[in-house]
Amino acid sequence: xxxxxxxxxxxxxxxxxxxxxxxxxxxxxxxxxxxxxxxxxxxxxxxxxxxxxxxxxxxxxxxxxxxxxxxxxxxxxxxxxxxxxxxxxxxxxxxxxxxxxxxxxxxxxxxxxxxxxxxxxxxxxxxxxxxxxxxxxxxxxxxxxxxxxxxxxxxxxxxxxxxxxxxxxxxxxxxxxxxxxxxxxxxxxxxxxxxxxxxxxxxxxxxxxxxxxxxxxxxxxxxxxxxxxxxxxxxxxxxxxxxxxxxxxxxxxxxxxxxxxxxxxxxxxxxxxxxxxxxxxxxxxxxxxxxxxxxxxxxxxxxxxxxxxxxxxxxxxxxxx
Ligand SMILES: Cc1cc2nc3c(=O)[nH]c(=O)nc-3n(C[C@H](O)[C@H](O)[C@H](O)COP(=O)(O)O)c2cc1C
Numbered sequence: 233x234x235x236x237x238x239x240x241x242x243x244x245x246x247x248x249x250x251x252x253x254x255x256x257x258x259x260x261x262x263x264x265x266x267x268x269x270x271x272x273x274x275x276x277x278x279x280x281x282x283x284x285x286x287x288x289x290x291x292x293x294x295x296x297x298x299x300x301x302x303x304x305x306x307x308x309x310x311x312x313x314x315x316x317x318x319x320x321x322x323x324x325x326x327x328x329x330x331x332x333x334x335x336x337x338x339x340x341x342x343x344x345x346x347x348x349x350x351x352x353x354x355x356x357x358x359x360x361x362x363x364x365x366x367x368x369x370x371x372x373x374x375x376x377x378x379x380x381x382x383x384x385x386x387x388x389x390x391x392x393x394x395x396x397x398x399x400x401x402x403x404x405x406x407x408x409x410x411x412x413x414x415x416x417x418x419x420x421x422x423x424x425x426x427x428x429x430x431x432x433x434x435x436x437x438x439x440x441x442x443x444x445x446x447x448x449x450x451x452x453x454x455x456x457x458x459x460x461x462x463x464x465x466x467x468x469x470x471x472x473x474x475x476x477x478x479x480x481x482x483x484x485x486x487x488x489x490x491x492x493x494x495x496x497x498x499x500x501x502x503x504x505x506x507x508x509x510x511x512x513x514x515x516x517x518x519x520x521x522x523x524x525x526x527x528x529x530x531x532x533x534x535x536x537x538x539x540x541x542x543x544x545x546x547x548x549x550x551x552x553x
Contacts, residue, residue: 236362256308257311259305268295284359288354290354292398295402298328352414400493420503440472449531450528454532457549474493483531495512
């Protein structure tokens with residue numbers, strides 16, 4: 233039955249390192265903050281560094297809760313369940329630290345594991361309590377294989393594309409705590425750099441064509457109108473990336489979360505002081521107005537002025553040309 237161990241060694245270590253999945257739990261300090269559990273376990277990317285230290289290679293992903301919580305308070309529990317063989321549940325309680333791909337010491341740590349496309353950090357857990365429990369309630373399951381989707385996704389994006397993704401998805405936690413905000417922003421500081429970022433994003437959207445005009449509206453009221461012939465192509469591709477849209481003529485419902493994501497994604501562009509950022513300012517104003525009074529947010533894209541009008545907001549947009 234349940235037992236506390238001094239260290240992780242022998243059979244316990246072998247059990248941990250042959251798992252196909254484990255779970256990590258963290259929480260922010262705020263009493264009303266969102267706690268988090270994330271699955272991990274990509275083969276060859278986790279293991280014991282010594283009998284009181286566990287580590288895994290942390291890949292870019294849809295969130296960055298674990299890193300945010302570790303940065304704030306360090307507390308973590310790692311759990312392994314025996315889905316085959318003898319029943320067991322093992323927990324490591326401890327303190328986790330984040331060694332990012334930009335930190336000294338990363339290469340040495342990462343070299344202990346297989347190369348993982350999209351890797352953003354190695355998380356090192358200094359274990360202060362090792363325990364196991366009977367595991368009698370854990371179901372028996374057969375392992376059918378890896379999906380391989382996550383590494384493939386980030387292999388396709390490449391190093392820079394993965395950093396673009398993290399700037400959009402990983403900079404803060406659900407509660408707004410700083411999370412993975414380590415990717416350098418130098419490229420964002422120049423017009424040339426913004427152009428390269430724009431083209432990288434555009435290349436990742438199937439059948440992408442730049443719209444000649446677009447805008448965002450709250451309850452049908454347009455904010456900034458991007459006129460035909462204007463300098464708005466980065467904002468257009470950022471918004472389209474978030475909305476999973478190809479830039480064709482359309483009126484699209486935008487959720488408040490999507491608006492926030494678009495703002496986060498475009499915000500680093502303020503590092504470039506050679507140009508104004510009217511879309512970013514308008515999107516922020518729109519979000520403030522939404523936070524105050526709610527409403528319906530829509531995006532309008534017009535690829536070609538000859539396309540049929542898709543909504544009253546679309547008609548309004550074209551009326552401003
Ligand atoms: C079965 C499974 C195994 C996973 N293994 C890993 C892993 O080994 N390393 C990793 O960084 N992410 C892994 N992930 C993805 C993360 O759970 C995902 O990226 C998550 O969004 C990041 O969690 P966070 O918000 O706690 O940072 C795995 C996901 C699943 C479903």
